[in-house]
Amino acid sequence: MSSTRFLTGITTSGTPHLGNYVGSIRPSVRHSLNPDVESFYFLADYHALIKIDEPARIQRSTLEIAASWLAAGLDPERVIFYRQSDVPEIPELTWLLTCVIGKGVLNRAHAYKAAVDKNISAGDDPDSDVSAGLFMYPVLMGADILMFNAHKVPVGRDQIQHIEMARDMAHSFNFRYGEHFVPPEAEIEEDVATLPGLDGRKMSKSYDNTIPLFAPRAQLKKLITGIVTDSSAPGEAKTVEGSALFQIYQAFATPEETTALRRAYADGIAWGDAKQLVFERIDREIAPMREAYLALLNDPAKIEAILLAGAARARQIATPFMGRLRSAVGLRDLRAQASSQAAKTAKVAKPAFKQYRERDGKFYFKLVDVDGRLLLQSTGFDSPREAGQSIALLQTQGASALPGLADKLQPNADVETQAVSTALQLMADAD
Numbered sequence: 001m002s003s004t005r006f007l008t009g010i011t012t013s014g015t016p017h018l019g020n021y022v023g024s025i026r027p028s029v030r031h032s033l034n035p036d037v038e039s040f041y042f043l044a045d046y047h048a049l050i051k052i053d054e055p056a057r058i059q060r061s062t063l064e065i066a067a068s069w070l071a072a073g074l075d076p077e078r079v080i081f082y083r084q085s086d087v088p089e090i091p092e093l094t095w096l097l098t099c100v101i102g103k104g105v106l107n108r109a110h111a112y113k114a115a116v117d118k119n120i121s122a123g124d125d126p127d128s129d130v131s132a133g134l135f136m137y138p139v140l141m142g143a144d145i146l147m148f149n150a151h152k153v154p155v156g157r158d159q160i161q162h163i164e165m166a167r168d169m170a171h172s173f174n175f176r177y178g179e180h181f182v183p184p185e186a187e188i189e190e191d192v193a194t195l196p197g198l199d200g201r202k203m204s205k206s207y208d209n210t211i212p213l214f215a216p217r218a219q220l221k222k223l224i225t226g227i228v229t230d231s232s233a234p235g236e237a238k239t240v241e242g243s244a245l246f247q248i249y250q251a252f253a254t255p256e257e258t259t260a261l262r263r264a265y266a267d268g269i270a271w272g273d274a275k276q277l278v279f280e281r282i283d284r285e286i287a288p289m290r291e292a293y294l295a296l297l298n299d300p301a302k303i304e305a306i307l308l309a310g311a312a313r314a315r316q317i318a319t320p321f322m323g324r325l326r327s328a329v330g331l332r333d334l335r336a337q338a339s340s341q342a343a344k345t346a347k348v349a350k351p352a353f354k355q356y357r358e359r360d361g362k363f364y365f366k367l368v369d370v371d372g373r374l375l376l377q378s379t380g381f382d383s384p385r386e387a388g389q390s391i392a393l394l395q396t397q398g399a400s401a402l403p404g405l406a407d408k409l410q411p412n413a414d415v416e417t418q419a420v421s422t423a424l425q426l427m428a429d430a431d
């Protein structure tokens with residue numbers, strides 16, 4: 001793959017709001033215009049089932065979010081735009097990943113831990129009302145990402161853990177079955193705002209403090225008028241720090257406009273006048289998209305056709321890839337068994353490095369000979385990259401790399417240095 005693959009999804013659990021637009025939809029559309037980027041955008045309707053049990057709400061949210069992305073300028077001809085549930089390879093991959101990720105890793109997932117902590121605080125059973133879906137959420141997210149070998153996944157800082165888990169799944173699968181997955185990286189965009197809601201907390205459906213993205217003009221004005229502010233009077237200087245109104249304005253305004261409002265705060269602008277400025281600035285950006293959004297809502301057949309076409313393109317990648325993964329784990333045509341066994345027998349055995357993660361969260365590697373005897377054992381590394389770098393040194397420099405790596409290797413009095421040197425040389429000769 002010559003281009004960088006970006007992947008972004010939005011859970012279909014409610015009506016899109018200004019926070020979704022600023023934090024995901026707008027930057028995603030901008031990313032999609034980059035000629036060096038291959039973009040995947042999906043509606044995460046399987047994820048919605050974890051917390052929503054209202055079928056009509058999920059269906060409506062799917063329509064609204066798809067219409068929002070398209071109205072904001074997403075070009076379905078330029079990107080791969082699909083509904084998660086239209087790609088059956090994703091849940092199949094979820095099961096394969098379930099079989100390589102440790103339960104202990106999932107125990108540490110933030111959402112699961114928060115639910116358990118809440119139950120314990122209330123004196124309830126730790127897993128009360130905690131579904132297996134909530135527990136397995138990171139694996140499904142990992143499948144979303146690894147299905148298309150996305151290099152970059154734009155996320156907020158609260159989602160970094162899920163990307164790290166996806167990396168763990170990729171490394172674990174690759175270790176067992178060969179190199180199939182690209183370990184993804186979180187793409188944190190520092191200039192993308194996290195918008196506060198009407199009450200000053202993070203704008204979220206969970207807090208019921210959102211401003212719908214394409215609310216009618218009159219409703220948008222009413223909601224902005226209701227944003228919580230302090231009690232400072234007109235003419236009294238106001239602070240921008242902690243001001244939800246100012247933060248929302250800043251997410252839409254140019255640097256010059258932001259500076260002007262900052263100055264107006266210092267000069268004592270009345271809250272009513274400040275809210276009018278915020279309303280006008282937001283509506284100026286949203287209004288041109290609102291008409292397109294409403295037209296799309298009234299033409300669900302058009303959106304359905306776009307999503308199905310996107311799913312067909314996604315499956316052109318997913319179906320053959322899943323076929324390779326099925327073969328890798330042994331889900332194969334039985335008629336190929338004889339030829340496969342013959343090829344395996346003919347293959348020359350050689351020493352091998354094995355990289356893995358232990359329960360302490362650290363990454364290790366070991367070198368074993370053709371009979372499986374342990375020749376080298378590393379100490380723990382904080383990341384798989386560090387472990388891989390040490391392996392690379394041993395592979396390229398052979399025994400001459402041993403002195404420089406002494407502090408990263410566990411002593412083994414039962415193995416002579418010559419045996420290690422011979423094994424490293426055999427690997428080099430085989431390559």
